[in-house]
Amino acid sequence: xxxxxxxxxxxxxxxxxxxxxxxxxxxxxxxxxxxxxxxxxxxxxxxxxxxxxxxxxxxxxxxxxxxxxxxxxxxxxxxxxxxxxxxxxxxxxxxxxxxxxxxxxxxxx
Amino acid sequence: xxxxxxxxxxxxxxxxxxxxxxxxxxxxxxxxxxxxxxxxxxxxxxxxxxxxxxxxxxxxxxxxxxxxxxxxxxxxxxxxxxxxxxxxxxxxxxxxxxxxxxxxxxxxx
DNA sequence: GAAAAACATAGCCATATGGCTAACAATTGT
DNA sequence: ACAATTGTTAGCCATATGGCTATGTTTTTC
Numbered sequence: 001x002x003x004x005x006x007x008x009x010x011x012x013x014x015x016x017x018x019x020x021x022x023x024x025x026x027x028x029x030x031x032x033x034x035x036x037x038x039x040x041x042x043x044x045x046x047x048x049x050x051x052x053x054x055x056x057x058x059x060x061x062x063x064x065x066x067x068x069x070x071x072x073x074x075x076x077x078x079x080x081x082x083x084x085x086x087x088x089x090x091x092x093x094x095x096x097x098x099x100x101x102x103x104x105x106x107x108x109x
Numbered sequence: 110x111x112x113x114x115x116x117x118x119x120x121x122x123x124x125x126x127x128x129x130x131x132x133x134x135x136x137x138x139x140x141x142x143x144x145x146x147x148x149x150x151x152x153x154x155x156x157x158x159x160x161x162x163x164x165x166x167x168x169x170x171x172x173x174x175x176x177x178x179x180x181x182x183x184x185x186x187x188x189x190x191x192x193x194x195x196x197x198x199x200x201x202x203x204x205x206x207x208x209x210x211x212x213x214x215x216x217x218x
Numbered sequence: 219g220a221a222a223a224a225c226a227t228a229g230c231c232a233t234a235t236g237g238c239t240a241a242c243a244a245t246t247g248t
Numbered sequence: 249a250c251a252a253t254t255g256t257t258a259g260c261c262a263t264a265t266g267g268c269t270a271t272g273t274t275t276t277t278c
Contacts, residue, residue: 041267041269043267044266044268047265047267048266064276065275065276
């Protein structure tokens, strides 16, 4: 639930990690499942998974010798919320600018 | 308009840069205006502004001896769109899971 | 119980990032 | 003309990032 936007945005700033996110939206998967579609050594890939997990975007549990990852929706929502808020403010500013423009066009009373 | 999510998310992964974005939503500002509210040497701060600009989140033009920056809304929208799409897929998955659960509860026909 | 499977850890490497100081423009104000 | 303002560039430093190989560890499976 945390709101550390730094690590959330940072985690999403990499195509490998975004691909993992997209894949996990379809349902949980093991490390090797996820790894199979990426041309990269496993330890390198593991670093990406760890970064996703420490950003809270993903959780995992070890069952037997394999680790199953699943997505955690809340942190992405936090990022989306921040962006949506900025857009709202931006649109509000455009509205004010337009109001100002109209006021300037109106003849003096 | 470009869709390079890497640099967009990466640019937003820093609190200094997010603060600049928030400030610029209120209207254009010069480098020193923006810098005044950050306890950081000017060259360090400039690096942040450059990163924002090369991610396309901000544009600037030099007028006289000062540079005026203004925000560029489109790239943030691209990031928001990606997040919104993921959320949509996630919610779609939840719907399918619920449908499945209901199907399992229903007695056999 | 030995081998295979599925991670995990250690450690190396090159480049990127985020901070700094010092020195260099280029405008503008006196 | 000179000084002050406002950026800009160069270069240093420490740490982070993203890749690798080699080696461990823990379950399965045969």
